[in-house]
Amino acid sequence: MVKVKVAINGYGTIGKRVADAIRLQPDMELIGVAKTSPNYEAFTAMRKGYKLYTTKENIQKFQNSGINVAGSIEDMIKDSDIIIDATPGGVGANYKKIYQEYGKKAIFQGGEKSDVADVSFSALCNYNDAINKNYIRVVSxxxxxxxxxxxxxxxxxxxxxxxxxxxxxxxxxxxxxxxxxxxxxxxxxxxxxxxxxxxxxxxxxxxxxxxxxxxxxxxxxxxxxxxxxxxxxxxxxxxxxxxxxxxxxxxxxxxxxxxxxxxxxxxxxxxxxxxxxxxxxxxxxxxxxxxxxxxxxxxxxxxxxxVVPENIDAIRASLNIMSRDESIRLTNETLKIGKGYLI
Amino acid sequence: MVKVKVAINGYGTIGKRVADAIRLQPDMELIGVAKTSPNYEAFTAMRKGYKLYTTKENIQKFQNSGINVAGSIEDMIKDSDIIIDATPGGVGANYKKIYQEYGKKAIFQGGEKSDVADVSFSALCNYNDAINKNYIRVVSxxxxxxxxxxxxxxxxxxxxxxxxxxxxxxxxxxxxxxxxxxxxxxxxxxxxxxxxxxxxxxxxxxxxxxxxxxxxxxxxxxxxxxxxxxxxxxxxxxxxxxxxxxxxxxxxxxxxxxxxxxxxxxxxxxxxxxxxxxxxxxxxxxxxxxxxxxxxxxxxxxxxxxVVPENIDAIRASLNIMSRDESIRLTNETLKIGKGYLI
The missing domain is CATH 3.30.360.10 (Dihydrodipicolinate Reductase; domain 2)
Structure with missing residues (x-):
């Protein structure tokens, strides 16, 4: 199976969880994660073996902090099929131009305005509306x-x-x-x-x-x-x-x-x-x-x-890799997401 | 004007505020307040010059703490026309028997079940239903x-x-x-x-x-x-x-x-x-x-x-001292309770 190459732009609360979830998907490959500040989350990403990218002007700062940088955010985008944009609310809309420039698909988060994407997404509701869409926004x-x-x-x-x-x-x-x-x-x-x-x-x-x-x-x-x-x-x-x-x-x-x-x-x-x-x-x-x-x-x-499983499903909808039910089942299985009674 | 003699049974969050409010009413006299533990609230009551009452078995404990006790709760009840019962939820129902024994009216709080009283009370809603009632419950x-x-x-x-x-x-x-x-x-x-x-x-x-x-x-x-x-x-x-x-x-x-x-x-x-x-x-x-x-x-x-102004109005309704509008106006005036805009 050819794996979808996924990059994560923004490695905060959502980005780090989606990165971990991507690694568990049999049909996906994690290209790397991008961050702008060399804080504790960058160090834990390095320990997990994730390739780290940052903006060109930040590369030196990261290296001075002892963090290995694999390249610029543009390098990461070039190497990927689709980008999970988990940058702070409103920042994703600026990055959209770069994704478009390189002809890449992207999944945005609920902090962006709904017009950033072709469709707002919730897997149980409208998976099929997102099939083959280039820009999808996972709601908050x-x-x-x-x-x-x-x-x-x-x-x-x-x-x-x-x-x-x-x-x-x-x-x-x-x-x-x-x-x-x-x-x-x-x-x-x-x-x-x-x-x-x-x-x-x-x-x-x-x-x-x-x-x-x-x-x-x-x-x-x-x-x-x-x-x-x-x-x-x-x-x-x-x-x-x-x-x-x-x-x-x-x-x-x-x-x-x-x-x-x-x-x-x-x-x-x-x-x-x-x-x-x-x-x-x-x-x-x-x-x-x-x-x-x-x-x-x-x-x-x-x-x-x-929203983590929603991001994974949005990737599969955007690339039309499998059906709604197959994607939801696979995401749930890999992330051990349940149904029924917690207790 | 003959003043209504009011006693406060229970001097916690509600009781201490109602006591202060009673003191500001031209048609009411505060007989005293009753408490069961000699804590900081008892000391501040003493500094304000409120007569303190407690249960017979607690009198010695209060005096050992340096608090002057005016008598037992029964003494306080005997000297009053109406009792504000601000004891903890459920305790008021037990005291009701004592109020009845001495033929005294009482105002209960919302922590009691509604059947403790003849009527549940909210001044803006049903003041007139409470007129001349012996037992009134101010809702929570x-x-x-x-x-x-x-x-x-x-x-x-x-x-x-x-x-x-x-x-x-x-x-x-x-x-x-x-x-x-x-x-x-x-x-x-x-x-x-x-x-x-x-x-x-x-x-x-x-x-x-x-x-x-x-x-x-x-x-x-x-x-x-x-x-x-x-x-x-x-x-x-x-x-x-x-x-x-x-x-x-x-x-x-x-x-x-x-x-x-x-x-x-x-x-x-x-x-x-x-x-x-x-x-x-x-x-x-x-x-x-x-x-x-x-x-x-x-x-x-x-x-x-x-609920403080509600307690004051409930006293006037119970004793039919004045009309709804007169009571609400007087309570608001004495307690500086407003209408219109806070800001």
């Missing part, structure tokens, strides 16, 4: 979390209305200087939050309004959704569908005696998961509640890892 | 916050449906050993949360479902509500009603450049408010959004102080 962690749940329910019974609140984590665990440390922030103090708009880039035509808050925690986001469907839906049917959907896990909060994001992370640690990542959307089973044609539920979104 | 801080907004809107246009999320503060500022410190907790991981049920004890017959989460912060709760009214409501009308309702303040988040609970508390400190209390419900003006007959909004609830 919160939007990926919402879309997995909404598309699953929408396939079962048409969604008429969604009203939801997103309680965001304040910062990623590594961001030592970010806050808030003792406050609840309306982010923004305006309704709707951008998440509703972003959901509509993938799941078109539904009536969705979201509000977003930030809480002083680093571990996960937590969403609470109020969904109205066309017909009456039973809790039993919902449990059946959700527990059979890949990338969605249910947590039996009563049995596990766990009903917080901290406990989900602790379970991931106890299971020996790499970096304690939980790329699945974790639904609190006991929060699923139906009332006529209304559905209510709460779930956690692990902001660092939820 | 979150329920008081919701009810002020819902009753105000319900008087303008009938509410058909409410779906809301309550992000609770994890602990009060003084609770040094409480958590969570880095987690979002579903509290409970079950829908609906008890707040919906508690709202229905006052605002009867509406369709309300709430979900509740806990965030690691001590300052305030924050609610996000999705309300459906019978008719179409404009943002202009809403702003007009809300800005003219006592105990509701609007925060112009853009003008103030403030959109968090921390900033609301800082504004209260800068205004020199006693204990930086904010007994008003603080609505983020920019979060008010209408969509046909749907209304969306976010507001902060200061859990330590929001």
């Amino acid at each position: 962690c919160n939007t990926t979390g919402i879309l997995r749940v909404l598309c699953t329910i929408n396939n079962f019974d048409k969604i008429e209305k969604v009203r939801g609140t997103i309680v965001r984590r304040a910062a990623d665990p590594k961001e030592v200087k970010k806050g808030p440390i003792n406050s609840i922030v309306a982010d923004p103090a305006r309704i709707p939050s951008h998440h509703a708009k972003d959901v509509l880039t993938v799941l078109k035509g539904i009536d969705i309004i979201t509000s977003a808050l930030v809480a002083p925690t680093t571990l996960m986001h937590l969403h609470t959704l109020f969904i109205t469907t066309r017909n009456k839906v039973s809790k039993e049917d919902l449990l059946n569908i959700l527990s059979n959907t890949p990338r969605i896990l249910l947590l039996n909060t009563e049995k596990a005696d766990a009903e917080s994001t901290a406990e989900i992370m602790e379970i991931a640690r106890d299971l020996g998961r790499y970096r304690n990542d939980v790329p699945e959307t974790v639904i609190f089973e006991d929060s699923i509640y139906t009332n006529g044609n209304e559905i209510f539920l709460m779930y956690g979104v692990h902001q660092e890892s939820i | 801080c979150n329920t008081t916050g919701i009810l002020r907004v819902l009753c105000t809107i319900n008087n303008f246009d009938k509410i058909e449906k409410v779906r809301g999320t309550i992000v609770r503060r994890a602990a009060d500022p003084k609770e040094v050993k409480k958590g969570p410190i880095n987690s979002i907790v579903a509290d409970p991981a079950r829908i609906p949360s008890h707040h919906a049920k508690d709202v229905l004890t006052v605002l009867k017959g509406i369709d309300i479902i709430t979900s509740a989460l806990v965030a690691p912060t001590t300052l305030m709760h924050l609610h996000t509500l999705f309300i459906t009214t019978r008719n179409k409501v404009s943002k202009e009308d809403l702003l007009n009603i809300l800005s003219n309702t006592p105990r509701i303040l609007l925060l112009n988040t853009e003008k103030a450049d403030a959109e968090s609970t921390a900033e609301i508390m800082e504004i209260a400190r800068d205004l020199g408010r006693y204990r930086n209390d904010v007994p008003e419900t603080v609505i983020f003006e920019d979060s008010i959004y209408t969509n046909g007959n749907e209304i969306f909004l976010m507001y902060g609830v200061h859990q330590e102080s929001i």
Whole structure:
């Protein structure tokens, strides 16, 4: 099998996880990773044996720090078939010109505006719309979390209305200087939050309004959704569908005696998961509640890892390597992503 | 004017604030306050000149700590016309027997079950239902916050449906050993949360479902509500009603450049408010959004102080001292509780 040559531009929270995931794919080869600062993440990349690239003006700085540089970012792009752009939000749009110049495909992240790409992407929702597209944008962690749940329910019974609140984590665990440390922030103090708009880039035509808050925690986001469907839906049917959907896990909060994001992370640690990542959307089973044609539920979104499998699938869609179901199955198998019950 | 003799049983977060508020009322006299542990709050009560009472078995312990005790809790009850029961949740139900034995009226807090009292109380909603009642329960801080907004809107246009999320503060500022410190907790991981049920004890017959989460912060709760009214409501009308309702303040988040609970508390400190209390419900003006007959909004609830004016009004309703409007006006005037814009 000829392997797809993948380069990672930006080696932060998302880039480093996608790099690790690429190495596990039988149909992909990791060309290297690009970074602009020679920090601890560059050293761990070197220890893992990843080829490191940086901007021309930074090469000397990296070498002075004792990091071997394989070449410039342009060199890396030239050697690859497709680039995962995991640069900070808004920076990817500038790099797009370079990808285009070299005639390379690219996968952008949710921090970019949706018009950077030909299609916004969530594997469970619209894999087929992304086939052969040159530029694909994987939606943000919160939007990926919402879309997995909404598309699953929408396939079962048409969604008429969604009203939801997103309680965001304040910062990623590594961001030592970010806050808030003792406050609840309306982010923004305006309704709707951008998440509703972003959901509509993938799941078109539904009536969705979201509000977003930030809480002083680093571990996960937590969403609470109020969904109205066309017909009456039973809790039993919902449990059946959700527990059979890949990338969605249910947590039996009563049995596990766990009903917080901290406990989900602790379970991931106890299971020996790499970096304690939980790329699945974790639904609190006991929060699923139906009332006529209304559905209510709460779930956690692990902001660092939820989009990783989506990036892998986006590569296969862009290059039309295999079908949606084959790609999702292979990604899940290689990354050990579950379905059914976490506990 | 003959003053109503009021005793405070339980001198914690709520009790100490209600005691201070009683002292400011021209028609009330503070008999004393009762506590069971001789901690720093007992010392500050003594410095303020409040008569301290405790259980018979604790009198010696208080005196050994250097605190003068005026008598037993029974002595305090005997000397009063009405008791504010601010004991920990569930304890008030036990004390009710003693209040009944001495033929005294009492005001309970939201931590008690609703059947402890003849009526659950929120001044803007059902003052008149509480007139001459012997036992009144002031609903909890979150329920008081919701009810002020819902009753105000319900008087303008009938509410058909409410779906809301309550992000609770994890602990009060003084609770040094409480958590969570880095987690979002579903509290409970079950829908609906008890707040919906508690709202229905006052605002009867509406369709309300709430979900509740806990965030690691001590300052305030924050609610996000999705309300459906019978008719179409404009943002202009809403702003007009809300800005003219006592105990509701609007925060112009853009003008103030403030959109968090921390900033609301800082504004209260800068205004020199006693204990930086904010007994008003603080609505983020920019979060008010209408969509046909749907209304969306976010507001902060200061859990330590929001029920203080409600307790004062409940005393006047129980003893039928004055009308709803007179009581609310007098309470607001003495406690300097505002309406209109915080900023």
